[in-house]
Amino acid sequence: MDSWRRSPLFFWIIGLPPVGWLAIFFLLPLSLIWLISFGEKQGIVDVALTWTLDNYARAMESIYLEILLKSIVMAVAITVICLVVAFPVALLISFAPRRVKPWLLLLIVLPFWTNLLIRTYALIAVLRVRGYINFSLEWLWTQANAALSFAGLGQYQLLGARFEPLELLYNNFAVAFGLVYVFLPFMVLPLYAALERLDRSMIEASLDLGAGQVRTFFSVVVPMAASGIVSGVIITFIPALGSFLQPELLGGTDSQLIANVIERQFKSANDWPFGAALSFILMYLTFFALALRSLLAKGKSAMEAA
Amino acid sequence: MALFARRRLEERPGPLAYHRRLFLRLIFVGSLVFLYAPIITLIIFSFNNSRRNIVWRGFTLKYYEKALNNDGLIEAFVNSLTIAGVSTVISVILGAMTAILLWRFRFPFKAPVEGAMALPIVIPEICMGVAMMAFFIRIGWPTDLIWPFNLGAITIAHITFSYPFVAMIVRARLASFNREEEEAAKDLGASEWQTMRDIIIPFMTPGLVAGALLAFTLSLDDFVITFFTSGPDTVTFPIKVYSMVRFSVTPEVNAASTVLIAITIVFTAVAMWLQSRSSQDGR
Numbered sequence: 377m378d379s380w381r382r383s384p385l386f387f388w389i390i391g392l393p394p395v396g397w398l399a400i401f402f403l404l405p406l407s408l409i410w411l412i413s414f415g416e417k418q419g420i421v422d423v424a425l426t427w428t429l430d431n432y433a434r435a436m437e438s439i440y441l442e443i444l445l446k447s448i449v450m451a452v453a454i455t456v457i458c459l460v461v462a463f464p465v466a467l468l469i470s471f472a473p474r475r476v477k478p479w480l481l482l483l484i485v486l487p488f489w490t491n492l493l494i495r496t497y498a499l500i501a502v503l504r505v506r507g508y509i510n511f512s513l514e515w516l517w518t519q520a521n522a523a524l525s526f527a528g529l530g531q532y533q534l535l536g537a538r539f540e541p542l543e544l545l546y547n548n549f550a551v552a553f554g555l556v557y558v559f560l561p562f563m564v565l566p567l568y569a570a571l572e573r574l575d576r577s578m579i580e581a582s583l584d585l586g587a588g589q590v591r592t593f594f595s596v597v598v599p600m601a602a603s604g605i606v607s608g609v610i611i612t613f614i615p616a617l618g619s620f621l622q623p624e625l626l627g628g629t630d631s632q633l634i635a636n637v638i639e640r641q642f643k644s645a646n647d648w649p650f651g652a653a654l655s656f657i658l659m660y661l662t663f664f665a666l667a668l669r670s671l672l673a674k675g676k677s678a679m680e681a682a
Numbered sequence: 683m684a685l686f687a688r689r690r691l692e693e694r695p696g697p698l699a700y701h702r703r704l705f706l707r708l709i710f711v712g713s714l715v716f717l718y719a720p721i722i723t724l725i726i727f728s729f730n731n732s733r734r735n736i737v738w739r740g741f742t743l744k745y746y747e748k749a750l751n752n753d754g755l756i757e758a759f760v761n762s763l764t765i766a767g768v769s770t771v772i773s774v775i776l777g778a779m780t781a782i783l784l785w786r787f788r789f790p791f792k793a794p795v796e797g798a799m800a801l802p803i804v805i806p807e808i809c810m811g812v813a814m815m816a817f818f819i820r821i822g823w824p825t826d827l828i829w830p831f832n833l834g835a836i837t838i839a840h841i842t843f844s845y846p847f848v849a850m851i852v853r854a855r856l857a858s859f860n861r862e863e864e865e866a867a868k869d870l871g872a873s874e875w876q877t878m879r880d881i882i883i884p885f886m887t888p889g890l891v892a893g894a895l896l897a898f899t900l901s902l903d904d905f906v907i908t909f910f911t912s913g914p915d916t917v918t919f920p921i922k923v924y925s926m927v928r929f930s931v932t933p934e935v936n937a938a939s940t941v942l943i944a945i946t947i948v949f950t951a952v953a954m955w956l957q958s959r960s961s962q963d964g965r
Contacts, residue, residue, distance in 0.1 A: 380789040386874045387787055394780040394845065395795060401842045402802055402810075405817035409809075412816060464709040471700040480710075487717045489950050493905045493920045494939040497927050498720035501727065506736045508723060560717065576698060618806025620906050625927065635808040642812050642910065652816070655809040662806060 413652035423648055431653035440637065444657070447634040450548075451616040454555045458563040458612050459605065461556075466567035466604075467597075470574075481568065488561040496625050499554050503544040503626070510541040546628035554622035559615065563608040570604020571597075603673070610669050614662050634658055725943065728936035745933040746941075755938055758922035764830050765918060766901040769840040773897040774890055776841065777848025781889075782882070784849070785856045802843045803850070811910035814839045818911060825913050832916050839911045840901045847900065848893035855889030856882075895953040899946065 380387040413431055415423040434440070469480045487495065502508045517539045524535070544550060578600065582592040598605070620635035627633075634654060641651025700706055731742035749755055784796060802810065818835045827834070859882070867877045905920040912921055919942060926935050 377788050378786060380787045383874055387783075387789070390779045391783045391787070391789075394776045394783065394799075394849070397776055397842070397845070398798060398802075401817075401838055403798065405813035406801075406809075408817055408820060409813045461709065461713060464706045465713050468701050468703075468706040468710045471698065473701070483714060484717070486947075487721065489899055489946050490721060490943055491903050491920060491939070491946070493923055493927075494724070494942065495721065497923070497931075497935065497939065498724040500927075500931055501723060502720050508719075557716065557720070560713065579698060614804065614806065618808050620808050635806070638808055638812060642815060648816065651812060655806075655812050658806055659809050662804060666804060 409652045410656060412648050413656050415649045415652075417647055417649050431649045432657070434650055435653050435657055440654070443632060443637055444634055447617055448661070450552065450555070450633060451613050451619075454552060454559060454616045455563075455609050455613045457552075457556050458560050459608065462560060462563035462567055462608065466564050466571050469564075469568055470571035484561055484564050492558060493621060495558060496554055496621050499550070499557060499626060500545065503550050503553065505541045505543065505545070507544070509544060513542065514539045545626060546631075548627065548631045550626040550628075551623050551631045551633075554626045555616050555619055558622065559612045562611050562615070566604045566607035566611060567601065568604075570601040570607075574600050606669055606672055610665060613665055617661060617665075618658055721943070724936050725940045728933055728940045730933055730936075733932070745937040748934050749937045749941070752934070752938075754917070755919075755922055755926075758917045758919045759938075759942075761833060761917065762902055762919035765833050765837050765840055766898050768830075768833075768837050769844055769901045770894050770897045772837075772841050773844035773848050774894050776845040777893055777897070778852050778883075778886060778890060780845065780849035781852035781856055781886075782878075785853055799846050799849060802846045807843075807904075807906040810839075810843060811907040814842075814907060815910040825915075832913075835911045836908055836916060836918065839907050840904060843904070843907060844897040844900050847896050848890075851893045851896065852886055852889040855886055855892075859885055891953060891956055895950065898949065902942075902946065 380391075411425055412423050414427045414429070415425045416428055416430070418424050435444070465484065469477060469484070472480055500507075504510075517535060521535055544553075574597070578596055579592055582596045583589070587595065618635050619633060620639060623631050623633045623636050624639075635658070638651050638654045638658070641647045641654065645651075727738075728745060729741050729743065730738055731744070732739040780799060784792070784799070814835075823835050825832070863885075864877055864881055867881050872880070903920070905924065908918050908921060909924070912918060917925075919938075923935060923938060926932070926938075
C-alpha cells in the first residue's frame with residue numbers, strides 16, 4: 377500500500393468521482409432525512425426545521441412501538457427459521473463430492489437471481505384459499521375420506537362434512553412464509569463459506585474420541601462455523617427487519633411492519649418528519665445489530681488470543 | 683461371504699459423509715421444492731388458458747401475446763433495461779475506482795471513507811428509498827424531461843446502491859494481485875496510466891465482469907428504492923408488475939414474469955460462461 381502523496385494526481389483522479397458521488401447522492405440525502413426528522417410538518421411537503429423531538433416521541437407511542445417490536449420479533453423468527461433450515465443444507469453442500477458441489481450451490485443461488493417481486497407474487501398462487509397448498513390438502517382429505525369409507529367408517533364423517541380450506545394468505549403466517557422463502561439463500565451462502573473452510577480432522581477427532589454425531593455437531597461444528605453463522609444472521613436479519621414488499625403483498629391489515637408505516641408517511645399520509653424519524657430508528661437498530669456483530673467478533677478473537 | 687461384508691461396508695456412509703445422510707438429503711430436497719415449486723408453477727400457469735388462473739385449462743400463448751401488446755408493460759420493460767444498462771456501466775467504473783483507491787492508497791480518513799462506502803450495502807432499502815425521494819423532491823429535480831433523461835433520478839439511485847457492491851467484488855479480486863508485476867512494469871519505464879491499462883485492468887477483468895453482472899441484476903431487481911424515486915411517467919418493470927398484481931392476479935403477469943426470469947437466466951449463464959473463460963485464460 378502506498379501513501380497517496382506518491383502519486384497525488386492519480387489519487388485524486390481515481391478517488392474523487394466515487395467519493396464525491398457517495399457524498400452527493402447518498403450522504404447528502406441521508407443528512408436531509410436526518411434533519412427532517414427533527415422538523416415540523418408545514419403544508420404537504422414543506423418542513424420547518426425546529427429541532428423538535430416530537431417525531432421520535434410519537435414513534436414511542438404504543439401503536440407504533442407495537443409495530444416496531446413486531447418487526448423485530450418477526451425478523452428474529454425469520455432469522456432463526458432460516459438458520460435451522462439453511463444449516464443442514466449448507467452442511468450437505470460442503471461435504472458433497474467436488475464434482476457436484478458447484479451445481480448444488482447453483483441450485484440454491486439460482487432463485488436469488490430471480491426478481492424479488494416475482495418471487496413474492498408467485499407465493500400468492502401457492503397460499504391463497506384456492507391455491508396449491510389448499511388443493512394438496514383437499515386431495516389428501518379426499519383420499520383419507522375414501523380410506524375411511526373403505527374401512528367402514530364413512531358414515532361418521534370423522535374429518536368433517538366437507539373440506540375446509542385454510543386461510544393462509546393475508547395474515548402474519550403468509551408474511552413469515554414469504555420472508556423465509558426470500559431470505560433462505562442469503563443464509564445458506566455464508567454458512568457454506570464457513571463450513572467449506574472448516575478443518576475436518578477436528579470432526580474426525582471428536583468422533584474418534586467417542587462424542588456422538590449430535591454432540592460433535594454442537595460442540596465442534598457449530599463453534600467452528602461461528603463466523604459464518606454470525607454473517608448469515610446479520611445478512612438475513614437486516615433486510616428482514618426493513619422488509620416492505622412481503623407484508624404489503626402477502627400480509628393482511630394487521631401484518632404491517634415498520635417499513636410499511638414509513639412508506640405510508642411518505643406516500644400517502646405526507647408526514648415526512650414522522651416518517652424520517654421512523655426510518656432513522658430503523659437505521660439505528662441496524663447499526664446496533666452491526667455493532668453487536670463486531671463486538672462478538674472482537675470477543676471471539678480476544679478469546680482465541682488468550 | 684467376504685465379498686458381501688465388503689459391500690456392506692461400502693454402502694454404509696462414513697462418519698463424515700454428511701451428503702449421504704438421509705436426514706440431510708430430505709431437508710435439502712425439501713428446501714429445493716420450497717424454493718422452486720412457486721416459481722415453476724408460476725411459469726407453467728403463464729401458459730394456462732384461463733382468465734382466473736386457478737385450474738389448468740389447456741395450453742395457450744395468448745397471454746404472452748397480450749403482454750407483448752400491452753404498451754405500458756413494454757414501455758416499463760424498456761425503461762428497466764435502459765436504467766440497468768446505464769447504471770451497470772457507471773457502477774462498474776465507479777466501483778473499480780473505489781476498489782483501486784482503497785486497495786492501493788493509504789490516506790487520511792481512510793477508515794471513515796471505507797465505512798461510508800459500506801453504508802449503502804447495509805442500511806435498509808426503505809431508508810435509502812425515502813432519503814432519495816426527499817432529496818430529489820427537495821432539490822427540485824425536474825420531472826418533465828424527455829425520455830431517457832426522465833429516468834435520471836432512478837438511475838442515480840441505482841448507481842448509488844450498486845457501485846459499492848462492485849467495489850467489494852473488485853477489491854476481493856485485487857487482494858490476490860501480485861504487486862511485483864506492477865513494480866516490474868514501472869521499473870521497465872511504464873507510467874502510472876500504462877501500468878493501469880496493461881497490468882491492473884486486465885487482472886481486474888473477472889472481478890469487473892462479476893461486478894457488472896451483480897449491478898445489472900440488482901438494478902433490474904430493485905423494487906423498493908425505485909418505488910420511491912419513480913414518477914407517474916417513469917414506470918419500471920417491477921413497478922408495473924406491482925401495480926398489476928395489486929389490481930388482480932392474471933396469467934398476463936405470469937407471462938411477463940416468465941419473460942423476465944428467462945432474460946435473467948440467459949444473462950446470468952452468459953456472464954458465468956464469460957467469467958469461467960476469462961479465469962481459465964488467466965491461468
